[in-house]
């Protein structure tokens with residue numbers, strides 16, 4: 433992971449890890465004040481929120497509203513889609529406000545979490561690379577999503593300013609840092625998986641001369657697409673990938689995230705059912721993709737009844753496999769365990785890879801050897817913010833992941849590394865980034881980019 437991160441930072445397309453620049457060069461530190469809004473578009477659900485910040489790491493007020501995105505809007509025009517977002521925000525403002533609502537939000541900053549691949553051009557602009565998760569609004573591709581949102585807000589008469597465009601992992605890092613300044617990375621493990629971390633500007637080789645006010649920048653790794661020849665793949669992984677909507681894509685995600693774990697288990701049970709008679713006659717449900725969801729897999733895994741009643745029930749109701757003997761039910765639990773354990777340990781290894789890249793794993797980085805432990809005085813407290821349903825709701829997964837991080841780091845270093853759950857992090861994070869990047873700060877980041885471009889231009893002229 434550390435080597436691939438390096439390659440992805442060295443050149444565009446240098447690795448399967450995109451290592452995207454976010455232009456977030458300063459993270460919220462708790463001093464933020466005032467009222468901020470956020471829109472979170474992740475998948476089928478949409479969230480609007482408002483936070484009131486009181487400085488000193490305090491969130492005085494926090495209102496959230498969840499709303500499904502009407503399916504027909506996912507495939508029509510950008511105008512209809514963004515108009516829906518703007519109207520929803522306007523209604524939210526009117527509901528939450530007192531009487532003179534709209535005048536109160538004049539000039540307020542909005543953070544926009546948009547969990548689709550975006551090529552950012554500044555902290556508050558970026559073009560859509562491609563739609564995923566069932567969206568296909570063709571006229572949006574390669575367009576600036578903030579510009580569209582900003583225009584829609586104006587059309588609806590909302591005088592609000594989109595101050596930050598944020599990936600959900602970056603939002604999670606922002607909240608983590610808001611509460612704890614030792615937070616250097618964030619990982620999302622839900623339906624999909626991704627990670628981001630704070631990198632030194634001079635380590636971002638593909639963007640030479642990049643100067644930021646803080647000397648650092650958050651990098652969105654898009655780690656779901658990580659791959660390495662060192663990563664062993666089973667026939668189940670190969671089949672899952674081949675039958676997926678995006679073959680040869682998101683290889684790491686397909687071994688780790690909630691969208692896939694249940695389906696790997698289904699494939700293993702299916703194979704066993706085909707080659708043996710432990711599960712009786714072969715159920716046709718076993719060859720239906722995604723017939724077993726990850727929450728149901730977790731429910732079987734965590735069944736602590738002596739007769740594994742829950743396992744029997746789920747096999748029956750979900751996979752149409754009846755009268756499974758106890759011995760075979762125990763095998764099912766074991767399969768869930770193996771699949772979850774592998775996923776959790778891979779994610780843990782990825783986290784330690786990030787720490788290694790930034791010299792927080794007790795070694796001197798990816799080129800030098802291990803420093804003799806803590807005695808060198810170099811070890812600092814390091815926090816990784818974690819968000820996502822798989823980590824927060826699947827206890828065994830969480831325990832395996834935590835355990836593996838400690839195991840890989842070793843007992844001397846492990847006490848310095850803390851994984852912290854940031855529930856709903858990405859939404860609040862977007863509002864916090866809107867706060868720390870409201871008008872004045874945005875200018876400084878853009879200035880830094882201009883300076884960087886000038887440095888590059890001078891270098892080119894200078895030969």
Ligand code: ADP
Nearest residue numbers: 622623624690691726727730820821822825826
């Ligand atoms: P998203 O990733 O879509 O933003 P979440 O972070 O809430 O949403 O994660 C949802 C995913 O987490 C689900 O798709 C599911 O795979 C997984 N998940 C949620 N609850 C559980 C559970 N109890 N056990 C196992 N996995 C769960």
Ligand code: MG
Nearest residue numbers: 474600622820
């Ligand atoms: Mg999410």
